[in-house]
Amino acid sequence: MFDSLKKKLADWIKSSTDKVKEVFAEEKPDKKEKKKLKKQKLEKKSKIKKEKYQKKNLTKEALEEQRKISQEIVEDIKREGLEIKSPEQRFEELGKEEEEEKEELKEEGEIEKKPGFFSRLFAGRKFKVTDEYFEEIFSSLELILLENNVALQAVENIKEKLKKELIGKEIDKDKLEEDIRNSLKRSIEEMLKEPFDLIEKIKEKQGTYVIVLFGINGSGKTTTLAKLANLFQKNKLSCVLAAADTFRAASIEQLQEHGKRLGVEVIKSQYNADPASVAFDAIKHAQAKAIKVVLIDTAGRMHTKDSLMKEMEKIVRVSKPDMKIFIGESITGNDATEQAKIFNEVVGIDGIILSKADVDDKPGAVLSVSYITGKPILYLGIGQSYSDLEKFDKKKIIERLGL
Secondary structure (H helix, E strand, O other): OOHHHHHHHHHHHHHHHHHHHHHHHOOOHHHHHHHHHHHHHHHHHHHHHHHHHOHHHOOHHHHHHHHHHHHHHHHHHHHHOOOOOOHHHHHHHHHHHHHHHHHHHHHOOOOOOOOOHHHHHHOOOEEEEOHHHHHHHHHHHHHHHHHOOOOHHHHHHHHHHHHHHHEOOEEEHHHHHHHHHHHHHHHHHHHOOOOOOHHHHHHHOOOOEEEEEEOOOOOOHHHHHHHHHHHHHHOOOOEEEEEOOOOOOOHHHHHHHHHHHHOOOEEOOOOOOOHHHHHHHHHHHHHHHOOOEEEEEOOOOHHHHHHHHHHHHHHHHHHOOOEEEEEEEHHHOHHHHHHHHHHHHHHOOOEEEEEOHHHOOOOHHHHHHHHHHOOOEEEEEOOOOOOOEEEOOHHHHHHHOOO
């Protein structure tokens, strides 16, 4: 699951790391050469000074020889009519020249002022991320996320969080890759909502617990309803199914088949009957029989969106559900996110289940739908059998992304 995006994110982190090293190691050739020549000159002058004026290291014989040579030089200078400078004067001049060279290097940023022990220890290993650099590396990440069906609004959210994490931050070159990975990980983690425990919520309520499922045709809504019924049975929660999708051909028969396999009763009516009345009958039946959970299947004809939404509003008004769950097809990416947004605006969903997540290599819906609606993903459909319903876990999603 998510293998393609996992690889692309790993490649992006690596390329961003390499880019940072290139940017901060970059130096103009002429400036570098100038720096080299100046340092060589300074070293040469320091060497001359040490060789000429550290007399304490000379033997008596060498000192006498040096005096003779110096006298000859003095005689030569006199014959040429030049000014004679004492060793002390020359020493002073050399010292001034050396200090001038150092000051010039300091002004150009080539030499730092006497750094302390820790400054010397970490010199050249830390730097600050600039706005320009951030925009450059994020542009490639933005493209990766959009290609994987992550909603633009969610991408912008990731960008803002990364900005706060990285821009202006001092980064150690040795921990650069780790810092970028952790920043991206935290940005995505904050975007995903922590799911509540549906089983516990049902057990906490006294009496019948009513759940309505919404979603368009083909999203796996009816199959997901059956998976929930199986999950509740395993947790010793009795349930009844309401066939409130009275418009889609064979929808009632499909739900009846699931009920037969699971040993769960299905409350139904005729096709084209009022869906709200079917939901009402199922709730009354459950209350009379002390059945704990009512699962209400609904229609999903998005091509008649306005009438569908009015129908959903009526079902909610009549059934007064404890939980409204949107079922979306994970592989449809931005479409699933947009559908969830519409249902949330009309009926106010409480949670989300994404079907077909096991065949989704572009986890755009997983990363976007919770952020866009502000509602948590409760489960992921990961197969065709009734037990293939995985409780949503943020840590698992992060691991599958390689972060």
